[in-house]
Amino acid sequence: MQNLMLLKEIVEQRLRSRARRAGDEGQTVFEYLGIIVIIVLIIGAIVGTGLADTIANAISTAVENITSQGG
Template identity: 75%
Template sequence: MQNFKLLKSIVERQNRLRAGRGGDEGQTVFEYLGIIVIIALIIGAIIGTGLANTIANAITAALADITG
């Protein structure tokens, strides 16, 4: 019986937390797709401008400083 009361209080608390938080329940697949497209465009721009090599070299140098 004690476990049932504990479980009930946990479920009630979770329900209150969900009700207070807007969350992303209204998000649609198209909104997520839009975010993915924007990220892909940013990655494409980084690669297209040659900035990727600069970033990779900076990361490699930073790791060499840390480890070495």
């Protein structure tokens, strides 16, 4: 009889443990979603203000400088 009670306690403990982990996974999804939203807002601000062309030109210039020095 004690073996059954012990087994029942072990099973209940494992179920509680799994339930806690499942809640953490859901929280992680929302954290990633929040990060994605922030990144989209930053990209939207860069494109909306016209900084995208300035950044693209700076990168192109830097790449040209690196490739011209390497040869």
